[in-house]
Amino acid sequence: MNPEIIRKVVEYARLAAAINPSAIDSLTDALKRWAINNGHPPDKIPSIREAVAKVDLEVDQELDAPL
Amino acid sequence: MKKLTTLIMVGSLLFSGCAGKQEPIVPQIQLVVKHASLTIDNLGYTAIALYKAEQYLVITEGRQTGKSVDDIKSEIAKVREKWEPVWSLIEDAKILEGSIQMILNTDPNNVAELIRLSDSLLKSHQAILKQIDMVKK
DSSP, X not given: OOHHHHHHXXXXXXXXXXXXXXHHHHHHHHHHHHHHHTTOOOOOOOOHHHHHHHHHHHXXXXXXXXX | OHHHHHHHHXXXXXXXXXXXXXXXXXXXXXXXXXXXXXHHHHHHHHHHHHHHHHHHHHXXXXXXXXXXXXXXXXXXXXXXXXXXXXXXXXXXHHHHHHHHHHHHHHXXXXXXXXXXXXXXXXXXXXXXXXXXXXXXX
């Protein structure tokens, strides 16, 4: 399963949980079970430090790229 | 910003409406923590987008004005240093969120601690917003 789709589903699950607090656990558990059963463990949502490191790497590559 | 306002409203409702009642407070704190999780993530995404845009701006302006790569790198290093407190605050907020979740799972009747931590969490959101506002270009 595409990690981006998993992230989106988790995002929707969280939104649903804002309306019905008990929804998030069942939705995310169902998603995880589905993904694991299909051989695709859910991709971890990156921490803020991982996101920062990714941006820094991208910027460094851009700066070092020939014009 | 709208999400933060909602979060504060939920938090205020929680703190004002539940004095003396222990049972109903747990699902409400769970709701606050879930709102908080969304808000922290959204603040993080916004901050990352601004952080990235600012660095690309330094590169673009530097190239347009003929600056050396070393000079551009030095300016980018300053941008990164400037944003560092934002990442620390977001990490602290995530730790607080995790602490509340842990108490909800292990000691849900510890209402005083839950309220204290939830209050800190709301304050930490305000601090993140303030910090982003301070550092953004």
